[in-house]
Amino acid sequence: MLLLVLFAGYWCCVTLFPHVHRIDGCVYVHSHPYSGTSGNPAHSHTAQQFQLIAHLSLLVLAVGALVVFVRALVGRIFHFRLRRPAVRQGAPMRSFALRAPPVC
Incomplete structure (x- = not known):
């Protein structure tokens, strides 16, 4: 939660x-x-705060790239693997023909 x-x-x-x-x-x-509007917020930041925002953004980007790189080295990549469909043994495969509805 x-x-x-x-x-x-x-x-x-x-x-x-x-x-x-x-x-x-x-x-x-x-x-x-x-508070304020997006083009004119009713607050300001110091130069140190902008520097911190830039460093945190770079840190998040670097950590994400590092995780992807390490997983690629280990042999694990980020994608969904294809799986075979689950079919009950002995159950017939049903196919449905698509057609237009009847017209009067």
Whole structure:
């Protein structure tokens, strides 16, 4: 239940609260709860906070790439494997011919 609440909170923050800061010709886009509009949020951040946002974004990207790389080295890749359909032994295979409905 806790994971569901955490995921819902994360999803809401990312989906409902993205906004833009324009500082010195640079555009910073991130999301967290705030007041104001998305083009003009009623708050600001320090240079250190923008640096932290950039480092955390890079960390998430690097960890994701590392996980994919390590799984590829081990021989596990991210895809769904095809499985044979489950068929009861001795049960006849039924096929249905598709046709248009009768017309009066």
